[in-house]
Amino acid sequence: MYRASRGTQDILPQEQDYWRYVQRTAEELCRRFGYQRIDTPVFESADLFVRGVGDATDIVIKEMYTFEDRGGEQLTLRPEGTAPVCRAYLERGMASLPQPVRLHYFCPIFRYERPQAGRYRQHHQFGIEAIGDAGPAIDAEVIQLGWLLVATLGLKGASLKVNTIGDPSCRPTYLQELRSYYQARLASLCPDCQARYHRNPLRLLDCKQQTCQPHILEAPRSADHLCPDCQRHWTSLQQYLEELDLPFQVEPRLVRGLDYYARTVFEVQPQEEGSQSTLVGGGRYDGLIQALGGRPTPGIGFGAGLERLVLNLRSQQVPVPAVIPRPVVVAHQGKEADPRGAQVATQLRQHGISVLVAPSSRSLRAQMRYASSMNARFVVILGEAELARGVLTVRDMDQAHQQELTLEQATSLLSLAAGPATGQ
RNA sequence: GUGAGCGUAGCCCAGCGGUCAAGGCGCCAGGCUGUGGCCCUGGAGAUCGAGGGUUCGAAUCCCUCCGCUCACCCCA
Numbered sequence: 001m002y003r004a005s006r007g008t009q010d011i012l013p014q015e016q017d018y019w020r021y022v023q024r025t026a027e028e029l030c031r032r033f034g035y036q037r038i039d040t041p042v043f044e045s046a047d048l049f050v051r052g053v054g055d056a057t058d059i060v061i062k063e064m065y066t067f068e069d070r071g072g073e074q075l076t077l078r079p080e081g082t083a084p085v086c087r088a089y090l091e092r093g094m095a096s097l098p099q100p101v102r103l104h105y106f107c108p109i110f111r112y113e114r115p116q117a118g119r120y121r122q123h124h125q126f127g128i129e130a131i132g133d134a135g136p137a138i139d140a141e142v143i144q145l146g147w148l149l150v151a152t153l154g155l156k157g158a159s160l161k162v163n164t165i166g167d168p169s170c171r172p173t174y175l176q177e178l179r180s181y182y183q184a185r186l187a188s189l190c191p192d193c194q195a196r197y198h199r200n201p202l203r204l205l206d207c208k209q210q211t212c213q214p215h216i217l218e219a220p221r222s223a224d225h226l227c228p229d230c231q232r233h234w235t236s237l238q239q240y241l242e243e244l245d246l247p248f249q250v251e252p253r254l255v256r257g258l259d260y261y262a263r264t265v266f267e268v269q270p271q272e273e274g275s276q277s278t279l280v281g282g283g284r285y286d287g288l289i290q291a292l293g294g295r296p297t298p299g300i301g302f303g304a305g306l307e308r309l310v311l312n313l314r315s316q317q318v319p320v321p322a323v324i325p326r327p328v329v330v331a332h333q334g335k336e337a338d339p340r341g342a343q344v345a346t347q348l349r350q351h352g353i354s355v356l357v358a359p360s361s362r363s364l365r366a367q368m369r370y371a372s373s374m375n376a377r378f379v380v381i382l383g384e385a386e387l388a389r390g391v392l393t394v395r396d397m398d399q400a401h402q403q404e405l406t407l408e409q410a411t412s413l414l415s416l417a418a419g420p421a422t423g424q
Numbered sequence: 425g426u427g428a429g430c431g432u433a434g435c436c437c438a439g440c441g442g443u444c445a446a447g448g449c450g451c452c453a454g455g456c457u458g459u460g461g462c463c464c465u466g467g468a469g470a471u472c473g474a475g476g477g478u479u480c481g482a483a484u485c486c487c488u489c490c491g492c493u494c495a496c497c498c499c500a
Contacts, residue, residue, distance in 0.1 A: 003491080058498050062425080080500090109500075114425085116494060125500060192497070208496085257499060267500095278500055305500030333458065366453080368460040376460090383458060397460065 007113070007121025013324070018310045021320040023106060025152050026126045026304075033145055035104040035128045040084040042108060046074040051291055052083030054259025056200070063111040077110035080258070081127040081303050082285060083292070089131050090294040099132030106306075118276030118308045127282075129301035131289070136233050139264045139284060139300055140240035146280040146302045147246055150268050153309060154318040157271025158279065161251035162241065163223070164234045165202065167262045168287065170227035175201055177220045185215050202255040221252040233263055260285040264300065270312050279312065280304040327354040328418050329371035333364050333383040341382050344392065347407060348380075351415045371397065378414055 004010060011019060030037070046066045053059050065077035078084060085103055088094070094101045109125050128145060130138050143162065150158045166174055178201050186194060190209040197204060205216055226234060241248050248266075256265045265283035282302025289297040313320065328348060332341035338360050345355040356374055358367035364383070371379045381393040381402075392410045395402035405413065 006491085063498085111499075113498075114496095115492095116496095119499070123500065127500090195497095203498090276499080281500060303500055308500060331459080363453090364458045365455095365460080368458095370460085372460040379460080381459070385458080393459090395459075400460085402459085 005121070007115035007119075009120065009122075015310070017320050017323055018313055019306065020323050022126070022153065022306055022309050022313070026104070026106075026149055029145055029148055029152065030104040030128065033102070033141070035102040035130075035145070038085060038088060038103045038105050039107070040078070040088055040105070042110075043075045043077050044084055044087065046076040048083050048087055048292070049076050049079055052086065052260065052288060053080060057257060057259055059111065059258070063113055065110045065112060078107065079109060079111050081105055081107060081109065081125050082129060082258075082260070082288065082299075082301055085127075085129045085301075086131065086285075086289050086292055086294075086299065089297075090289065090292060095132070095295065095297065100130045100138060101132055102128070102130050104128040109303075116276075118305070118311055120307060124306040125303045126306060127301060127303040129299060131299040132297055133300075134286065134298035136237040136264075137240055139233075139237050140244055140246075142282065142300050142302060143241065143248070143264075143266050144244050144246060146266070146268055146282060146304065147248075149304060150270075150279055150309075153313060154316075155270065155279075155309075155312050156316060159269050160246060160248040160266065161254050161269060162237075162248045162264070162266045163251050163254035164226065164230065164237075164263050165222050165255060165261060165265055165283075166226055166230050170225060170230055171222070171262075174220070174222050174225040177225060178202075178204070181220055182215070189215065203257075205253040205255055216253060223250070223252060230263055237264060256281065256283055258285075260288040260291070262286045266302070268304075270308070272312065272315065276308060278305070279308055325354045326375050326377045326418065327356045328378045328380060328414055329356050329358055329367070329374055329376040330380045330382065331358045331364060331367040331371065332360070332381075333367075334387070337382045337384065337387055340387065344380060344382060344407065348411060348414060351411055353414050353418050377418060380410060380414075 027037075046064065049064060050060050055061075059079050064079050067075055069075055085105065089101060104127065106124065106126050109123050110121060112121060113119060115121060126149075128142060130142055143160070147160050165171065179197070182189070182197055182201070182204060186197060188211070189197070189204075190207065190212055193204055193207050193209070193212050196207070204212075205219060207213075207216065223234060238250070254265055254267060261283040263284045263286070266281075267278050268280035269277045270279050280302050282300070284298070284300040286296075286298040288299060289295070330341045330345045330348075332338050341357055345357050348355045356376070358370050362370070364381070368379065376397055379395045379397060381395060383393075386392055386404070389404075391404045391406055393402055394405050394410050394413065
């Protein structure tokens with residue numbers, strides 16, 4: 001038997017309510033903030049991600065789904081959302097639009113990782129990008145939208161972590177500082193951290209090992225080693241966040257894994273202290289567009305994991321609107337009534353009513369059971385007696401009451417009770 | 425890539441060396457032949473993840489592989 005590939009999953013009908021809820025909530029926020037939708041291809045030139053995300057990142061080193069197509073091109077299934085949007089910004093001349101350009105997207109993301117709770121090889125992200133504005137006010141706007149997403153969904157206990165990691169003019173100095181601090185302590189670090197020291201010193205700061213925690217507490221902080229420009233940006237951003245009443249916490253240990261981040265980084269973390277503790281993650285990427293061959297252009301954005309949002313909605317039992325309507329079921333009996341049932345269904349559907357025709361060649365009893373299990377509010381019964389008299393029996397399943405009506409009468413009754421306007 | 429746990433019908437699961445692998449949910453049918461939700465009865469559905477081994481005999485013990493889950497790395 002075939003199975004879904006490791007790390008992929010089917011989103012079944014009974015789970016769609018959550019997904020729909022998250023998407024609608026996110027779309028509505030984007031509408032209010034003026035972030036327009038963009039869709040980019042699921043695959044792109046592999047080089048876009050190598051250059052954009054950084055050839056030293058885990059994503060590029062070991063997580064990309066890259067393949068050669070029949071024309072010999074190296075293509076990669078999108079492992080993150082920002083680089084493709086920036087590519088589109090450059091390719092489609094969005095630099096000549098009024099700046100900043102505000103965009104949002106929903107898309108599948110592919111990374112070759114070992115799956116675990118809240119982590120998949122194919123997952124889905126909602127994300128936004130604000131490209132072409134270097135000021136801290138837009139940082140605050142993006143962070144606010146990320147926070148409002150989680151808050152509006154109704155998730156409790158989430159926290160907003162913000163940090164700055166400097167820019168190319170001050171980060172090298174800071175990294176040197178960090179390295180020399182850790183150099184003396186190398187021997188007492190966990191094996192992972194010893195590797196990080198060489199490979200990616202910033203990562204030393206968010207090690208989860210108990211033994212490394214004391215070192216982290218006293219480590220030099222990037223926020224204390226900013227150049228004047230970064231310092232101004234950082235101070236100003238915090239003022240904006242306060243004025244927007246965002247409950248943010250400065251988290252000196254917060255770093256992000258993609259090379260393109262500069263200055264502002266932030267995350268929204270869920271109440272559950274699990275390992276997958278990022279619901280929303282993002283930051284500023286002022287060097288990215290230039291790295292992709294464009295004029296120097298600032299940008300900031302975030303990605304939100306839809307699976308993780310849904311997971312948390314479920315575990316917190318947040319009520320979400322049901323999208324499956326209560327249908328009308330057409331029950332029918334007899335050779336002549338069978339085809340007539342489909343005609344009645346067609347007529348009702350033309351009036352926007354959700355209609356299921358009961359499986360034929362079942363007893364009326366079985367068809368009524370079927371209607372019950374489909375959660376039908378009304379059943380239209382069409383048998384020989386109805387056919388002979390040119391009427392329909394319409395049964396209200398909740399009231400356990402039925403009446404004979406003409407097709408016209410039934411249509412108007414059911415339109416009122418089960419039509420698209422009521423939704424239920 | 426590393427470590428741990430687990431694999432019995434669509435789902436939840438009992439059985440833990442010995443007759444045709446039990447139960448619940450769900451599904452289908454019937455309960456006087458035109459009427460649901462409860463209840464009752466019946467039915468379909470499992471090569472007990474796969475392969476090999478031990479044994480007179482294995483779902484039950486051993487080995488290998490595969491898969492799933494969780495954690496690390498890292499990330500949404």
